[in-house]
Amino acid sequence: MDFTVKSNCLMFMLMVLSCLVLSHSQYFISSRATYFGSPDCKGNPRGACGYGEYGRDVNDGYVAAVHRPYRNGTGCGGCYQVKCKAGGCTDEGVTVVATDFGIGDRTDFIFPARVYSKMAQADFEGELLSYGVVDIEYRRVPCDFGGSTLVFKIHEATKYPYYLAIIIVYPPGVYDVVGVQIWEEDSKTWRDMRKPYGAVWDMENPPKGEKITFRFSLSATGSVDNGEWMETPTFVSTSLQAGATFDTGIQL
Structure with a gap:
């Protein structure tokens, strides 16, 4: 198994996926947004994505609970540009990371109050907050923090070699992780990991041995039907301890 892409066919598929990403990320979707808490409030450390404290502080706290973009947890970690449509809103809006699930009054985004107010020009922030709910438009964009490669973390519940759980920290670009597998050397097969919730993938009785190789199915649209498998380097199995992070x- 080699991390390097070996075939022209796979390179062609990646080019196709890149085109899908461009078309997928360039149009805005109309919706609504609201907020919670005081101006200094951060996100929820018990969010549905499973990020814990990371879900409060990532991207300098510019995070959101999302509805449609959540997609059963597949959308966790994705970045979105969100612009309000009332008078006094900025042209840029804010860029947030999806770290939780939430729905208000027909909303797709629920922000901490300070993030919600940043969609407005400085002299309009108070008025925007007074609305409570505002019309918005949003689109998926590449994240510009923490690098641009796929990074995962060993979940705190891991007890390797009996149980292994990982959490997707940074999905690459605007791709979603729609599948995760681990190579089993004894049977020469890839074994599926399960997605119990949010950005967490797990497996009971994972493959044993000195070396562990993962592969991830990446989709530009969030659909398993058009996911493409990408293999990681080989990791030393003794490093699969709770809290460890892997780039x-x-x-893409």
């Missing part, structure tokens, strides 16, 4: 090198 796969996968960059």
